[in-house]
Amino acid sequence: MRVLGLMSGTSHDGIDSATVDWSMADGVLTGVVEHTGTRPYERELRERILAALPPNPTDMAEVCRLDTLIGQAFADAAEECGPVDLVCSHGQTLFHWVENGRVRGTLQLGQPAWIAERTGAPVVSDLRVRDVSAGGQGAPLVSYFDLLLLAGLPGASGALNLGGIANLTVRDLGIAYDTGPASALMDAAVSAATGGSFDENGRLAAAGEIHEGLLRDLLAEPYYRELPPKTTGKELFHPGYLARMASPYGLALPDLLATLTALTAETVAMEIRRHRLETVVVSGGGVRNPVLIDMLCKRAPEARILPSDELGVPADAKEAIAFSLFGWLTAHGLPATVPGCTGASGPRILGTITPGRGPLTLPPPLQDAPARLIFVGR
Template sequence: MRVLGLMSGTSHDGIDSAIVDWSPDGDVLTGAVEHTGAWPYEERLRERVAGALPPNPADLAEVCRLDTLIGQAFADAAEACGPVDLICSHGQTMFHWVEGGRARGTLQLGQPAWIAERTGVPVVSDLRARDVAAGGQGAPLVSYLDLLLLAGLPGPSGALNLGGIANLTVRDAGTAYDTGPASALMDAAVSAATGAPYDEDGRLAASGEVHRGLLEDLLAEPYYRAPPPKSTGKELFHLGYLVRAASPYGLSLPDLLATLAALTAETVAAEIRRHRLETVVVSGGGVRNPVLMAMLAARAGGARLVPSDELGVPADAKEAIAFSLFGWLTAHGLPATVPGCTGASGPRLLGTITPGDGPLRLPEPLGQGPHRLCLTTDSGLPGVAG
C-alpha cells in the first residue's frame, strides 16, 4: 500500500511529504521510500498561522478560515505528490493544551475534506486526539517509528528529533518525551529581528558568544525538571517568553542565538547523559545547524550522534515518513502508540478517516503490528532496523 504522509511541525514553515510503499512479511514491515519533499506555505498563510499561535488571540472566525486555508495548502501538496492509495495528514498544530503536566486537549487544523475532495483518496487525520483521550500526552507519536528504527542497534540507544521542539525516544527505557525547545526560540528571535524564518546554517549563532547569565536564567525553567511523560510546544516557548527572559540583557542577535543554541544543546544533552546513551539517531531541521550539532556533541557525554539518513530515513522527512506509517497502521486496524512513551492507558488505533471518491474500502485487519522495520530509498540504499 502506497501511503502519503503529510506533516507540518512547530516551525510552521510548510508541509513535509513522504510517499512510502509498505509491505508486511510476518513481523517485518518493509517500506520503500519513493518520495520526500517540502511544500512551503505561502508567506501570507505563514503569517496568519504565526499570528494565531499562542500567546496571540484568535477568534473562531480566524480558526475557521485557517482550517480551510491550511486544508487547501495540504491538498495542494498532496496533489503535487501524485497518486497514492491512502493519505495520512497531521495538519498544523495550533494549540496543545497542557495543565499540571497533563495533556487535556490538542488542536490540529487543516480540514481533511479538502485533501479528499482534491485527490479522491481516503485521508486519515486528527491522529493525536485519541491518545490524549486515553490519558496520553498525544506526543511524541513518532516514538512508535523510533523504537522500530532503534531495535537493531547495539548498546543503549535513542532517537532525537530537532524540530521546533526537541523530542527524545529512549529504546531500553521504552520512553519518549519532549525535552524542550529545539529551534522554536531561535526561529522566533530571527523572525522578530530580521523577518527571515531561521538562522540559515547557524551563521549568526556562529558569530556570537554564549551569555552564561541568560543561559542560567533560561535553564531555570521548571519544565526541564518535570518527569516524563511530558510534552510542550509554542504555548510555552514563544517569542513573548523569550522577550521576558532576554530583554534585561540587551544582547546582540548573534549572542542571543548562540545562547539559545546552547540552551537546546544543554537540555537535550542532559537527557542523553541521564539515560547513558551510546548512540543517538538524530533527525529534524536542527541536524542542518552545525553550531547546534557541535554544541550538542560537546555536551553529550561521548554519545555517537548519527543522522537518521544512515538508517534510510531522510533527516528532514522522518516525521512525514512516520505519519505515512501511522496511516498504514490505521488502515490495517493496528494501534500506533506506545503507552510508555505517551503515557496513555494503552495502545490506541489513531485518527479519523475521511472517504475519497466512491466506497471506502480498507484492507483486512492484521492480527499484530510489526516488530521490525526495513526502509529503503529510491536510490536502493538500504536502511535496516531490527
C-alpha cells in the same frame, strides 16, 4: 500499500511530504521511500498561523478560515506527490491544552476533506486526540516509529528529533518526551530582529558568544525538571517568553542565538547523559545546523550522533515518513501509540478517516503488529 504522509510541525514553515510503499513479511515492515518534499507555506498564510498561536488572541471566524486555508495548502502539497492508496495528514497544531501537567485537549487544523477531494484518496487525520482521550499526552507520537527503527541497533540507543521542539525516544526504557525547544526560540529571535524565518546553517550563532548569565536563567525553567511522560510546545516557548527572558540582557542577535543554541544543546545533552545513550539517531531541521550539532556533541561526548539518513530515513522527512506509517497502521487496524511514551492508559488505533471519491475500502485487519522496521532503496 502506498501511503502519503503529510506533516507540518512546530516551526510552522511549511508542509513536509513523504510517499512510502509499505509491505510486511515475517514481522518485518519494509518501507520504500518513493518521494519526499517540502512545500513552504505562502507568506500570508504563515503569518496568519503565527498570529493565531498562543498567547495571541484569536476568534472562531479566524479558526474556521485557517482550517480551510491550511486544508487547501495540504491538498496542494498532496497533489504534487502523485497517486497513492491513502493519505495520512497531521495537519497543523494550533493549540495543545496543558493544565497542571496534564494534556486536556489538542487542536490540529487543516480540513482533510480538501485533501480527499483533490486526490480522490481516503485521508486519515486528527491522530493526536485519540491518545489524549485515553489519558495520554498526544505526543511524541513519533516514538512508535522510533522504537521500531531502533530495534536492530546495538547498545543503549535513542532517537532525537530537532524541529521547533526537541523530542527524545529512549529505546531500552520504552519512553519518549519533549526535552524543550529546538529551533522554536531561535526562530523567534530571528523573526523579531530581521523578519526572517531561521538562522540558516547557524551562521549568526557561529558569529556570537554564549552569555552564561542568560543561559543560566533559561535553564532554570521548571519544565526541564519535570519527569516524563511530558510534552511542551509554543504554548510555553513562544516569542513573548523569549522577550521576557532575554530583554534584560540586551544582547546582539548573534550572541542571543549562540545562547539559545546552547540552551537546546544542553537540555538535550542532559537527557542523553542521564540515560547513558551510546547512539542517538538524529532527525529534523536541526540536523542541518552545524553549530547546534557541534555543541551537542561536545556536551554529550560519550554518544555517537548519527543522522537518520544513515538508516535510510531522510532527516528532513522523518516525521512525514512516520505519519505515512501511522496511516498504514490505522488502515490495517493496528495501534500506533506506546503508552509508556505518551502516558495513555493503553495503545490506540489513531485518527479518523475521510473517504475518497469511491467507496471506502480498507485492507483486512492484521492481528500482529510489526516487530521491526527497515527501509530499502527503490
